[in-house]
Amino acid sequence: MTNPHNVRGAGVLQSGLTLPELTLTLAVVLALVGLLFTATSLYAAHADKTSCVIAQTQMRKALVSYANISNMSFEPGVDYYTEAVYSGLFDGQLTCPESGGAYSIMLDDRGRDLVITCKDHGDHHR
Numbered sequence: 007m008t009n010p011h012n013v014r015g016a017g018v019l020q021s022g023l024t025l026p027e028l029t030l031t032l033a034v035v036l037a038l039v040g041l042l043f044t045a046t047s048l049y050a051a052h053a054d055k056t057s058c059v060i061a062q063t064q065m066r067k068a069l070v071s072y073a074n075i076s077n078m079s080f081e082p083g084v085d086y087y088t089e090a091v092y093s094g095l096f097d098g099q100l101t102c103p104e105s106g107g108a109y110s111i112m113l114d115d116r117g118r119d120l121v122i123t124c125k126d127h128g129d130h131h132r
Contacts, residue, residue, distance in 0.1 A: 057103040062122040068095060069111060069120065080113045080120065087111040087122075 087109050090096050107125025114121050
């Protein structure tokens with residue numbers, strides 16, 4: 007029995023895809039493209055959050071180093087981020103890569119650790 011989809015013409019065997027095969031192939035390709043876009047957007051969101059955490063780490067190191075060099079002690083209730091920006095310790099206002107929100111740096115309730123808070127991601131460095 008011969009395949010009805012194979013057509014002989016001028017000595018060349020021609021074959022093609024049936025409609026269900028073509029539909030299944032397109033469905034698989036579209037599903038893979040959809041997964042690619044989903045993974046890309048998740049990657050971008052995690053990259054922004056990671057950039058925020060790195061910025062918080064660098065701010066902490068800069069402020070603690072500056073405090074050690076200048077014999078400065080931290081006091082509760084003071085926003086040290088604002089002081090660092092206005093004193094020139096930071097080149098300018100650092101903003102969160104995801105939202106553009108500002109940071110704040112305060113001393114914790116126990117008076118021992120600096121708490122760096124981002125509008126979007128909170129405090130990741132206690």
